[in-house]
Amino acid sequence: MPSYTAPVKDMQFILHDVLKVSKSDVPGFDELDADFTGAILEEAGKIAGEVLAPLNAVGDREGCRLENGVVYTPTGFKDAFDKMREGGWTGLDCDPEYGGQGMPHVLATATGEMFTGANMAFTMYQGLTHGAYSAIHAHGTDAQKAKWLPKMVSCEWTGTMNLTEPHCGTDLGLMRTKAEPQENGTYKITGQKIFISAGEHDMSENIVHLVLAKIPGGPDGIKGVSLFIVPKFLVDDEGNVGARNGVSVGNIEEKMGIHGNATCVMNYDAAEGYLLGEEHKGMRAMFTMMNEARLGVGMQGLAVAEAAYQNALEYAKDRLQGRAITGPENKDGPADPIIVHPDIRRALMDQKSFAEGGRAFALWGAEMIDRSHRTGDAEAEGLISLLTPVLKGFLTDQGFDMSVLAQQIYGGHGYIEEHGMSQFARDARIAMIYEGANGVQALDLVGRKLAANGGKPAMAFFDMIKGFCKENAGDEEFDKAFIEPLKSASKHLQEAAMFFMQNGMKNPNHALAGSYDFMHLFGHVCLGLMWTKMALAAKAKLAEGAGDTAFYETKIATGRYYMARRLPATSMHLARITSGADSVMALDAANF
Numbered sequence: 001m002p003s004y005t006a007p008v009k010d011m012q013f014i015l016h017d018v019l020k021v022s023k024s025d026v027p028g029f030d031e032l033d034a035d036f037t038g039a040i041l042e043e044a045g046k047i048a049g050e051v052l053a054p055l056n057a058v059g060d061r062e063g064c065r066l067e068n069g070v071v072y073t074p075t076g077f078k079d080a081f082d083k084m085r086e087g088g089w090t091g092l093d094c095d096p097e098y099g100g101q102g103m104p105h106v107l108a109t110a111t112g113e114m115f116t117g118a119n120m121a122f123t124m125y126q127g128l129t130h131g132a133y134s135a136i137h138a139h140g141t142d143a144q145k146a147k148w149l150p151k152m153v154s155c156e157w158t159g160t161m162n163l164t165e166p167h168c169g170t171d172l173g174l175m176r177t178k179a180e181p182q183e184n185g186t187y188k189i190t191g192q193k194i195f196i197s198a199g200e201h202d203m204s205e206n207i208v209h210l211v212l213a214k215i216p217g218g219p220d221g222i223k224g225v226s227l228f229i230v231p232k233f234l235v236d237d238e239g240n241v242g243a244r245n246g247v248s249v250g251n252i253e254e255k256m257g258i259h260g261n262a263t264c265v266m267n268y269d270a271a272e273g274y275l276l277g278e279e280h281k282g283m284r285a286m287f288t289m290m291n292e293a294r295l296g297v298g299m300q301g302l303a304v305a306e307a308a309y310q311n312a313l314e315y316a317k318d319r320l321q322g323r324a325i326t327g328p329e330n331k332d333g334p335a336d337p338i339i340v341h342p343d344i345r346r347a348l349m350d351q352k353s354f355a356e357g358g359r360a361f362a363l364w365g366a367e368m369i370d371r372s373h374r375t376g377d378a379e380a381e382g383l384i385s386l387l388t389p390v391l392k393g394f395l396t397d398q399g400f401d402m403s404v405l406a407q408q409i410y411g412g413h414g415y416i417e418e419h420g421m422s423q424f425a426r427d428a429r430i431a432m433i434y435e436g437a438n439g440v441q442a443l444d445l446v447g448r449k450l451a452a453n454g455g456k457p458a459m460a461f462f463d464m465i466k467g468f469c470k471e472n473a474g475d476e477e478f479d480k481a482f483i484e485p486l487k488s489a490s491k492h493l494q495e496a497a498m499f500f501m502q503n504g505m506k507n508p509n510h511a512l513a514g515s516y517d518f519m520h521l522f523g524h525v526c527l528g529l530m531w532t533k534m535a536l537a538a539k540a541k542l543a544e545g546a547g548d549t550a551f552y553e554t555k556i557a558t559g560r561y562y563m564a565r566r567l568p569a570t571s572m573h574l575a576r577i578t579s580g581a582d583s584v585m586a587l588d589a590a591n592f
């Protein structure tokens with residue numbers, strides 16, 4: 001069975017040598033010195049490796065079970081959930097006023113990667129609760145916050161997000177679930193939601209559903225959607241859990257992966273609900289927490305890829321097949337380990353350079369979220385909004401590809417369930433679909449984010465890369481390996497944006513046909529930037545004689561690989577984008 005070792009050292013390197021969090025001007029970051037984050041990450045790593053990882057295959061094999069309206073989670077999940085609660089892991093970055101520990105989101109993103117890498121399906125119960133917590137925290141009245149948040153922070157009550165209906169997932173304006181106002185100020189919610197993650201289970205005393213619904217008589221389409229708190233059990237003003245509300249699970253889905261997470265059909269039959277935020281402003285309320293939620297899903301892509309890579313690496317060192325082309329390396333054995341073969345090296349380097357680069361990208365994104373929340377920095381807010389679809393779409397697409405590549409290293413054994421490699425690929429697949437399918441992320445990036453605020457965040461991003469390259473140029477060898485490729489990739493990104501500006505107005509198909517390539521082009525530029533930053537930090541460490549030279553030299557070598565072998569993908573994406581929409585749209589639907 002696969003194992004998982006938390007990448008504590010790598011996270012410490014990113015937090016302290018690259019992002020330099022404890023020297024940051026963001027309030028609360030001064031607490032994050034290396035000893036403190038090291039202690040937290042070590043502890044989280046132990047839980048991930050010792051408690052959650054052993055349950056990953058159990059969850060996959062057993063799945064969830066629906067019996068008489070009750071969903072039973074796989075063996076061991078409930079005990080592990082209690083351990084997470086008792087350790088305070090569920091409220092790490094939550095508001096201390098409601099029992100949280102008030103830590104920055106960047107730290108919770110690091111621990112979140114560990115928990116997810118060890119067991120994605122399990123960690124989603126807490127992840128969904130955090131999403132619902134954030135929405136109530138941002139939009140609830142003081143009374144709502146006092147009533148719901150403390151028990152959600154501790155995960156005594158878990159949360160869900162109910163958007164999707166059978167006939168609408170992306171186009172939520174088509175929603176049919178109704179919310180009828182009552183004289184006492186509550187609403188009666190009626191309708192059906194599908195695919196609701198953690199919609200019903202046996203690990204918490206209550207479940208707080210956040211439900212999007214339409215108030216009759218409101219505006220048509222998406223503008224008429226409001227957000228409601230709908231608990232499984234009603235709660236009185238003293239916080240006591242009382243009668244069952246009119247919400248029930250209709251079914252749980254059989255699905256490709258994340259079997260340990262219950263994906264539920266939820267039926268609302270005149271269930272009592274409470275308006276969260278303003279009437280008809282439900283989508284706006286959802287959007288305020290979207291950056292965080294989408295970053296969390298992007299992180300899932302890289303977390304699973306990291307776990308798959310760790311196991312593929314072990315296998316590549318163990319499995320004996322063939323001989324190195326340059327002569328036997330395992331002379332006393334019948335064959336060499338497959339890690340000697342250049343093609344296996346390529347696959348491992350692709351995975352390693354993605355996981356480490358993606359981790360830096362995700363933690364940088366989390367730091368931007370902290371910055372915008374804790375300081376109100378409009379530039380950070382603009383930048384994270386722009387990068388959110390890239391974080392979500394690029395990291396999950398690549399995360400899946402890398403999980404498949406890890407499976408490939410096992411040959412036929414990767415296809416056999418016993419080794420657990422197929423689970424990584426199956427689990428990683430959903431992150432490309434939910435929280436806005438990746439095609440829709442690309443649409444959001446090109447259709448909205450690129451031109452948002454007069455294109456200021458995009459211009460700021462290009463200027464930042466230009467300034468960064470200028471500031472760090474001067475060492476010929478380093479420039480050739482890092483600065484020049486980064487400049488060239490960034491130029492491709494600007495040329496693509498320019499193509500959209502020049503051609504998208506005439507024919508919007510020219511912009512949207514290139515949107516997916518643009519999202520990937522953008523992702524590569526971000527990882528190129530991250531690798532250049534990491535290589536610079538590693539170079540500085542070596543120069544100051546920090547010791548552990550193998551770690552820093554490996555960083556630089558892995559960065560060189562990314563810049564030489566992965567970043568050139570930007571040329572291909574640019575070529576596709578500038579070929580426009582004609583070849584994409586050439587066929588009549590009837591001629592496919």
Ligand SMILES: Cc1cc2nc3c(=O)[nH]c(=O)nc-3n(C[C@H](O)[C@H](O)[C@H](O)COP(=O)(O)OP(=O)(O)OC[C@H]3O[C@@H](n4cnc5c(N)ncnc54)[C@H](O)[C@@H]3O)c2cc1C
Nearest residue numbers: 161162163164168169170195196197434435436437439440
């Ligand atoms: C395991 C699982 C868990 C989930 N958990 C939750 C949850 O907790 N809560 C919740 O509310 N939902 C959840 N979902 C639902 C998920 O978010 C939706 O499935 C997803 O948003 C896509 O919606 P859809 O399935 O209706 O696809 P559709 O909206 O029908 O889209 C189909 C395809 O068309 C593309 N597409 C749609 N519109 C456009 C457009 N305008 N331009 C270009 N392409 C377009 C999409 O990218 C997609 O590839 C979950 C789904 C699954 C499978």
